[in-house]
Amino acid sequence: FIMFFSSEDLREIVFIIQSQSNTFHVRQAERQKADLLKQAHSLVEEPPVVLLLHTLSHNEGDWSILPLLPHLSQSFGKNSSWIVFLEEETDVKMNTLAGVLATFDRNKEWFLGKHLHDEDSTIIHHYAFAENPSIFKYPDFSAGWALSIPLVVRLGNKVKQEPLKSDFTIDLKHEVALYIWDNGKGPNLTAVPELCTEPKDSPQALLCATTLSNHPTQCGKPVNKDDIFVAVKTCKKFHTERVPVIKKTWEKEALYLEYYSDYADPSIPTINLGVPNTERGHCGKTFAILQRFLSSAVPDTKWLVIVDDDTLINLPRLRALLGCYDPSEPVCLGERYGYGLSQGGYSYITGGGGMVFSREAVLQLLDSGCKCYSNDAPDDMVLGMCLNALNLPVTHSPLFHQARPEDYSKDFLAHQVPISFHKHWNIDPVAVFNKWLKEDFRSNASDGLNKRTKTEL
Numbered sequence: 001f002i003m004f005f006s007s008e009d010l011r012e013i014v015f016i017i018q019s020q021s022n023t024f025h026v027r028q029a030e031r032q033k034a035d036l037l038k039q040a041h042s043l044v045e046e047p048p049v050v051l052l053l054h055t056l057s058h059n060e061g062d063w064s065i066l067p068l069l070p071h072l073s074q075s076f077g078k079n080s081s082w083i084v085f086l087e088e089e090t091d092v093k094m095n096t097l098a099g100v101l102a103t104f105d106r107n108k109e110w111f112l113g114k115h116l117h118d119e120d121s122t123i124i125h126h127y128a129f130a131e132n133p134s135i136f137k138y139p140d141f142s143a144g145w146a147l148s149i150p151l152v153v154r155l156g157n158k159v160k161q162e163p164l165k166s167d168f169t170i171d172l173k174h175e176v177a178l179y180i181w182d183n184g185k186g187p188n189l190t191a192v193p194e195l196c197t198e199p200k201d202s203p204q205a206l207l208c209a210t211t212l213s214n215h216p217t218q219c220g221k222p223v224n225k226d227d228i229f230v231a232v233k234t235c236k237k238f239h240t241e242r243v244p245v246i247k248k249t250w251e252k253e254a255l256y257l258e259y260y261s262d263y264a265d266p267s268i269p270t271i272n273l274g275v276p277n278t279e280r281g282h283c284g285k286t287f288a289i290l291q292r293f294l295s296s297a298v299p300d301t302k303w304l305v306i307v308d309d310d311t312l313i314n315l316p317r318l319r320a321l322l323g324c325y326d327p328s329e330p331v332c333l334g335e336r337y338g339y340g341l342s343q344g345g346y347s348y349i350t351g352g353g354g355m356v357f358s359r360e361a362v363l364q365l366l367d368s369g370c371k372c373y374s375n376d377a378p379d380d381m382v383l384g385m386c387l388n389a390l391n392l393p394v395t396h397s398p399l400f401h402q403a404r405p406e407d408y409s410k411d412f413l414a415h416q417v418p419i420s421f422h423k424h425w426n427i428d429p430v431a432v433f434n435k436w437l438k439e440d441f442r443s444n445a446s447d448g449l450n451k452r453t454k455t456e457l
Contacts, residue, residue: 009098010044012081012106014072017088018063018141019052022331022395024219024324026054028088039094049076060388061341063396064169065176066159073156077149081106084146089213091200092144097209100194101146109151111180111187113139114195116173116409124171124403128178137188138177140412143195144210147180151187155180166345169338170402197415212415219324225255227327228319229301231289234270234309235277236263242309242424243268249433253315256299260289275375282351283382284375290362302327304362306355312429313354313420314437321397321419322356330361332387336396339381348384352422353400355380364390405436 015036019029033050040047053062061067065085072083082101086092104110118125118133129136139145147155169175180186196208205211234243243259251257261270262277273288286306293304303322307313325331333356334349341347349355357365370386372379387394399419401408404427418436 009081009102010040010048010094011046012079013048013098013101014076014080014083015048015050015092016072016083016085017050017052018085019054019088020063020395021054021393023326023329025088025395026052029054032086032088032090036092036094039092043095043098049080059344060347061338061345063336063347064172064338064341066155066164066179067342069152069156069159071156073153077153077156081149082146083149083152084144085141086144086210087142090142090144091211091213093209093211096194096207097144100192100209104148106148107150108148109154109187110146110148111139111151111177111189112147112192112195113145113189114143114197115189115191116140116412118409120406122403122407124407125174126170128174136177136181137191138174139189140197140409141173142212142412142415143197145195151180155186164342166340166343169341197411221323222316222319223303223322223327225253225319226299227302228254228256228305228315228322229293229298229303230254230257230305230307230315231293232257232259232307232309232311233282233285233289234259234261236261236265238309239263239265239268239270243270245312245424245429245433246309248430250313250315250437256301258298259309260285278376281374281376281378283372283377283379286351286379286383287372290357290366293362294359294366302359304357304359306351306357307420308352308422310424310429311352311354311420311422312433312437314418317399317417317419317437318354318356321399325358325395327358328360329358330364330392331358331395332356332361332383332392333395333397333400335398335400335402336394337380337402339384346384346388347394348380348387349394349400350402351378351380353402354420354422355383361392364392405432 017029017032019025029052036050037047056062115137117137121127121130121133177189181188194207194209196205196211198205198208198211200211200214259268259270260273262272264270264272273285275284275288289306292298332349335353336347337350338347339345365386368390372382399416401421404421404423
């Protein structure tokens with residue numbers, strides 16, 4: 001089945017790759033851009049516009065999309081019909097996609113994507129739609145998503161007239177959908193079955209306009225066990241409750257690991273860094289860990305991983321992912337959240353899912369004189385402010401998770417090989433680890449995924 005479209009249709013699509021400024025991610029996005037232009041070249045004389053999100057301005061908040069809308073409306077409001085957003089691992093069949101878009105009236109407001117919904121109300125969505133969580137649909141960014149120009153123009157004006165709320169950006173895809181829906185005044189997300197998250201070569205992908213690259217990101221060799229130092233933040237009251245879970249699950253995968261507490265317990269063993277425990281924040285403790293990482297007290301390693309005592313993590317998968325990054329660059333990696341992004345705020349790595357730093361990043365952070373304004377300041381946010389002041393990027397990976405598996409949409413997790421989850425709240429953490437994080441990366445991750453998807457059904 002072939003869809004017909006005119007070359008105008010293709011020229012009227014603007015592609016925006018949701019790229020990041022880290023060297024590895026720039027390479028990925030450039031490769032994707034080249035592929036799109038190559039496909040376009042074989043179809044039409046004049047190629048469509050393909051933009052890399054991280055190059056559009058110097059505003060840190062651009063990744064949250066909404067602050068960009070006035071710029072997009074101004075640049076493309078006159079002679080384009082669609083803005084299509086892609087993640088760097090989204091593969092596009094351009095002729096199929098243009099054909100699909102041509103079936104929608106370009107003069108109307110459309111918000112197109114692949115539906116996700118929540119089974120239960122979840123903390124990462126501020127418990128929205130608590131009465132009936134599955135009623136609200138938001139897009140799986142991995143499948144690509146699109147806005148028609150009339151919608152972009154109206155939203156661009158809205159952003160200009162009413163300043164965006166300036167607080168936390170946690171799950172962007174949900175927050176963008178809420179903003180567009182606008183309590184029922186704007187359009188709902190329209191499901192487009194041709195926007196897919198199937199692997200590119202799967203039989204289910206035949207009719208898809210978008211698919212996912214076949215391989216989970218693998219960049220040559222995983223880093224070695226002795227390249228990573230793991231720091232676990234704990235405190236006396238959790239020595240018997242949380243530490244045993246780490247010992248039962250992922251501790252054996254770490255060659256170098258220390259537990260940092262407000263109390264030295266030789267049976268674990270924990271190290272007292274001389275920072276009193278705080279109910280929240282832990283900034284003092286985290287900065288003491290950064291300093292210790294650079295000292296001769298611990299082995300000299302390329303990477304530092306800081307986790308909470310209720311973080312569940314698969315270190316072999318992390319080592320495979322770190323093979324993509326250059327530790328001589330200042331790399332700060334994890335699940336990215338934002339604060340005040342619409343008004344010159346900052347991005348930060350949310351601590352519970354695990355924060356990963358290259359040695360160079362730790363050196364630059366500490367050299368900058370950055371420090372906590374109090375021992376119980378939120379460590380991840382203070383680090384975010386410091387990185388922002390240093391102009392060092394926070395690199396996002398959706399494989400790290402600040403919450404529990406049940407806090408994420410099932411369909412979203414179905415195409416991931418996750419690295420971490422966080423919190424023991426109302427779950428059996430060992431069972432969660434065994435289900436989501438146990439099988440080893442080497443035993444082909446995608447087999448594990450297929451098995452898991454089948455058992456979910």
